[in-house]
Amino acid sequence: MTRDEILEYPYSGTITRVVEDDDKDTIVTVYDGVMDEHQTTDSEGRLLQTASYIISIPLTKDDEEKWIVPRKGDEIELLRYGETLNFVVDNSEPSQLGGVSIYCTRKNW
Numbered sequence: 001m002t003r004d005e006i007l008e009y010p011y012s013g014t015i016t017r018v019v020e021d022d023d024k025d026t027i028v029t030v031y032d033g034v035m036d037e038h039q040t041t042d043s044e045g046r047l048l049q050t051a052s053y054i055i056s057i058p059l060t061k062d063d064e065e066k067w068i069v070p071r072k073g074d075e076i077e078l079l080r081y082g083e084t085l086n087f088v089v090d091n092s093e094p095s096q097l098g099g100v101s102i103y104c105t106r107k108n109w
Contacts (some may be wrong), residue, residue, distance in 0.1 A: 009034035013078035055102040
């Protein structure tokens with residue numbers, strides 16, 4: 001990437017899901033690839049607050065040819081310039097324009 005290049009998905013990350021089983025729960029990686037993020041909650045002074053974000057990923061299919069659309073409760077780990085951000089998915093919506101908007105809450109600070 002050059003300095004003047006603007007990427008649609010400048011960051012990378014993973015989306016994981018807990019699959020419940022009778023014996024034990026398994027963590028499955030749903031998506032591993034490029035993403036973008038932006039905060040939708042206005043900052044209010046210097047107080048720590050819960051923040052809402054929109055994470056964007058390209059609309060792609062998994063190995064079984066099923067569309068990858070995150071579900072409520074999935075967890076996202078996003079790497080942004082050496083910093084790791086963690087989120088929990090609240091909702092998601094695929095687009096006919098080839099992307100998925102994932103509405104989520106910041107998990108930890």
